[in-house]
Structure formats: structure tokens, C-alpha cells
Amino acid sequence: MNKPSNEISKFSGALADEGNRLWQYIQSLSPETIVQYSQPNSEVAQIMERDLAQMLGILPSEHFDVEITTSREDLGQLLASAMVKGYFLYNAQQRMLLEKSVDLGN
Structure with missing residues (x-):
């Protein structure tokens, strides 16, 4: 069975490969902004x-x-x-x- 982190890596890799604008936007956010959005x-x-x-x-x-x-x-x-x-x-x-x-x- 795959570990969750491997699944996330596969998922994020697939999104990046597709040139997904939302994923690119998320990647560009600062860690502080990610924490704020996560609350x-x-x-x-x-x-x-x-x-x-x-x-x-x-x-x-x-x-x-x-x-x-x-x-x-x-x-x-x-x-x-x-x-x-x-x-x-x-x-x-x-x-x-x-x-x-x-x-x-x-």
C-alpha cells in the first residue's frame, strides 16, 4: 500500500504536468498565506x-x-x-x- 505522501506527490505531479493554473497559483503562495487559507x-x-x-x-x-x-x-x-x-x-x-x-x- 502506498503512503499518503506518495499519493500526494503523484497527484501534485499530475497537476503540474497538466499545466494547471490553479496548482501553479497555489505553488506561488507564501507559506504564511497557505496557513491563513488553511484556517x-x-x-x-x-x-x-x-x-x-x-x-x-x-x-x-x-x-x-x-x-x-x-x-x-x-x-x-x-x-x-x-x-x-x-x-x-x-x-x-x-x-x-x-x-x-x-x-x-x-
Whole structure:
């Protein structure tokens, strides 16, 4: 089985070979900028927390000992759904900020 770092190297190599502009842009960013982009937005994180809590059925931990059992496949689907929703929310937030900045320029 390949190590994850080998998979990432293969993936990044394939992107670079294709001349992918997004990958070139990412490569040009400073490490500080990468760290900044890697930090979750607090508003998006709060929405994601509430959404996952609703999906899993949250009970206050101080009163209940909750254990959730699921299959690997179902957990994978939950993770994929959460990731897609997170990207959607992040993009919506970026669009909102862009629209606000354009409105300020008018």
C-alpha cells in the first residue's frame, strides 16, 4: 500500500504536468498565506457544527453518554457530504465578501 505522501506527490505531479493554473497559483503562495487559507472560518465552522449535530442527533453530554455506531461506508458518505457542504459555505462566504467589496467601490 502506498503512503499518503506518495499519493500526494503523484497527484501534485499530475497537476503540474497538466499545466494547471490553479496548482501553479497555489505553488506561488507564501507559506504564511497557505496557513491563513488553511484556517477554518469561524462562521462556516459554526454552521458545520450545527449541521453535523442535527444529522447525528445531539444530546447534552453532561446528561447523556452518547455512542454512535455506523459502517465505514456510511461514515465516508457523511464525511464527503460535510466536505462538500463546507466548500459550498466557504465559497458562498467568499462571494458575499467579494460582493460587499464591489459595492463599497461604487
